[in-house]
Amino acid sequence: MREAAAAPGEEPVDPLGRTVKETQPPEPAKTPEPIEESSGISVKEVQEHEGIRTFIALADRYLGEIGYTEHGFRHAGLVSNISFNILKRLDFPDRVAELGAIAGYLHDLGNFVSRTMHSQTGAAISYDLLKDLGMTYGEIGVILAAIGNHEEEFGHPVNPAGAAVIVADKSDVHRSRVREKDMAAFDIHDRVNHAVEHSFLRVDAEARTLTLELAIDTELAGVMEYFEIFLSRMVMCRRAAEFLECKFKIDINGSQLL
Ligand SMILES: [Fe+2]
Ligand SMILES: [Fe+2]
Numbered sequence: 001m002r003e004a005a006a007a008p009g010e011e012p013v014d015p016l017g018r019t020v021k022e023t024q025p026p027e028p029a030k031t032p033e034p035i036e037e038s039s040g041i042s043v044k045e046v047q048e049h050e051g052i053r054t055f056i057a058l059a060d061r062y063l064g065e066i067g068y069t070e071h072g073f074r075h076a077g078l079v080s081n082i083s084f085n086i087l088k089r090l091d092f093p094d095r096v097a098e099l100g101a102i103a104g105y106l107h108d109l110g111n112f113v114s115r116t117m118h119s120q121t122g123a124a125i126s127y128d129l130l131k132d133l134g135m136t137y138g139e140i141g142v143i144l145a146a147i148g149n150h151e152e153e154f155g156h157p158v159n160p161a162g163a164a165v166i167v168a169d170k171s172d173v174h175r176s177r178v179r180e181k182d183m184a185a186f187d188i189h190d191r192v193n194h195a196v197e198h199s200f201l202r203v204d205a206e207a208r209t210l211t212l213e214l215a216i217d218t219e220l221a222g223v224m225e226y227f228e229i230f231l232s233r234m235v236m237c238r239r240a241a242e243f244l245e246c247k248f249k250i251d252i253n254g255s256q257l258l
Contacts, residue, residue, distance in 0.1 A: 033159060034138030035095055041135050043080060043101040051129050052106065059111035059118075066115065069177040069193055071108045080104035082168035082201055083161070086210065089203040090244055092160055099139060100161035102130075103146035107165050110147075119155060123148035152236045157243035166240035167248070170233040171201040171212050188229055195220035210241045211249040223252055 011019045046052060060072030083104035087097035106129075110122025123144040130140045146162035149155035150169055157163035175194045180186055186194065198215035216226065227234075234250065241248035250257045 033142055035142060037136050038095050039135045039139060041133050043105060046102050046105055049133060055109045055112050059109055063111050064179055071111055075172055076105045078172050079168045083164040086164040086203055087160060089205050096160055099142050100164040103143045103161045104165045104168055107147050107150045119148050119151045152232045157240040163240040163243040167210055167237050170237050174199050192226050192229055208246045209249055210246050211251055213251045216252055
């Protein structure tokens with residue numbers, strides 16, 4: 001809109017007499033997450049639920065049948081721990097960090113139904129499991145949104161737990177995830193995972209950075225190959241880090257690439 005001339009020292013206004021600030025749409029009010037009422041259900045209780053144990057074991061087994069890397073209790077536990085650490089170190093309330101840990105544990109459970117849309121099926125199936133444990137609707141809502149948004153095809157960081165799960169999930173690249181024993185039969189995912197000897201997500205709360213530190217054996221896979229399959233994941237990590245008001249960085253073999 002055209003601005004009316006302003007007298008020296010006066011703030012310019014539009015023809016309706018509004019300052020530039022007054023013409024801006026208001027900041028959307030941040031709806032507080034509905035978790036004031038805590039059920040107190042812990043990640044340990046979630047891990048011990050029979051249905052959850054069964055479905056994660058099946059998800060890992062069925063993904064193995066179609067040639068995917070490890071997606072079982074190791075991956076679930078690691079993503080759960082990393083999600084918790086991200087939220088705790090960035091000073092989110094304890095309950096938010098615990099919900100992040102629970103979402104991280106459950107995020108890949110839907111793979112036992114099908115790899116396709118596993119984030120959505122996983123969220124839908126987790127509803128009954130979490131209700132059965134006695135969690136509140138508010139807590140379940142936060143967790144299901146985090147599970148349903150963790151894959152790059154359809155996902156967006158929509159709450160802190162979900163943003164933490166995205167970064168934690170994409171950080172789990174390591175040779176221990178490769179099932180194929182015959183290196184000649186490795187696909188690019190196997191090769192890149194196998195080449196990663198060490199991975200660690202460093203959370204620097206003061207600098208507001210989340211840095212994925214990788215040690216890659218470049219004899220086995222080049223850094224370019226890593227980026228070939230991880231580029232879309234890294235874009236998603238950057239968006240998730242921004243949701244947490246952090247910058248996402250990658251350090252490979254001691255050199256900062258992002
Ligand atoms: Fe997934
Ligand atoms: Fe995952």
